[in-house]
Amino acid sequence: MNALPLAPVLSLDPRWVVATLAFATGLSAALIGWLLSRAAASVPRQDRLWLDPPPPGYRIVWWPVQWLAHYLRTLLPERHARASLASLRLAGLDYALDPAQFLAGRLVWALLCAGLAAWLADTLALPMDGSVLGGLALGFAVPRIWLHDRIELRRRQTFKTLPFMLDLVTLCVESGLNLNSAIAQAVAKGPVGPLRDELARLMRDVRAGRARSEALRDMAARLDMASVSNFVSTLIQAEATGMSLGPILRAQAEQRRTERFARAEKLAMQAPVKLLFPLLLFIFPCVFAVLMFPIVVKFMAAGL
Structure with a gap:
């Protein structure tokens, strides 16, 4: 019985395969580019005429932050958004960033740091997985650490300049000006800092038609300091009862x-305790090494 002939084996031209792969790759790249352009075009431009400029770290990557924030804004939980907005308000950034933009910036910097870590790991022959995860964690955590440090710095500066600003307001009130004019003079002549910015915002709110007591409470909530809250509550109570503001403001300035x-004095008393650890870890070993070196050399020269 004769055997059936085998089916002819199809042979593919390598040039045809390369051309097909190139065409598929180009089509995929074009499709991805079209999808990205459509996604970018669907993001509305934010009107920042009445907003503060974003921080420098966010200004560098502002366009991807704005695009990503547009899609994160609907997915962000309300509880997380309120907590993030409260932190931004304490840092004085509630007119510069919203919670979605802050989270988008953290994600963008996490991806950038991960890419940089991957490049360094490939260049220096380091473990790739650990480097990328470390870059992601670093890029995601640094904006939050920076925000916390900014809040603490604003509180320290406010605590430092509050007595002087109260002295200015007291001097203007006792010279015959009303409280609004006195605060305006303090803003014009006072030292640059977060307290001056908050008082300027207070005056803008009052000029816009808000009640002064409500604007004062909002300022106290933005600063979130016991000294400022005490001053605001005392001032509102004095205005409500019709008391003279001069002695009250002078007493508040003296108390602050x-x-x-x-x-x-408390920080000065804490300084020796805080210096104890670096003293034991860094300074004492160096001192002992300098003192023991001649003795060791003499023992070595004597053959002991």
Whole structure:
């Protein structure tokens, strides 16, 4: 019985295969580019005429932050958005960033740091997985750490300049100006800092038609400091009862100055305790090495 002939084996031209792969790759790249352009075009431009400029770290990557924030805004939980907005308000950034933009910036910097870590790991022959995960964690955590440090810095500066600003307001009130004019003079002549910015925002709110007591409460909530809250509550109570503002403001300035000196004394007393660890870890070993070196050399020269 004759055997059936085998089916002819198809042979593919390598040039045809390369051309097909190139065409598929180009089509995929074009499709991805079209999808990205459509996604970017669907993001509305934010009107920042009445907003503050974003921080420098966000300004560098502002376009991807704005695009990503547009899609994160609907997915962000309300509880997380309120907590993030409260932190941004304490840092004085509630007119510069919203919660979605802050989270988008953290994600963008996490991806950038991960890419940089991957490049360094490939260049220096380091473990790739650990480097990428470390870059992601670093890029995601640094904006949050920076925000916390900014809040603490604003509180320290406010605590430092509050007595002087109260002295200016007291001087203007006792010279015959009303409270609004006195605060305006303090803003014009006072030292640059977060307290001056908050008082300027207070005056803008009052000029816009808000009640002064409500604007004062909002300022106290933005600063979130016991000294400022005490001053605001005392001032509102004095206005409600019709008391003279001059003596009250002078007493508040003296009390804030006493609190500032007490805090300085507390920090001065804490300094030796904080210096103990670096003293034992870094300074004492160097001192002992310098003192013991001649003795060791003499023992070595004597053959002991």
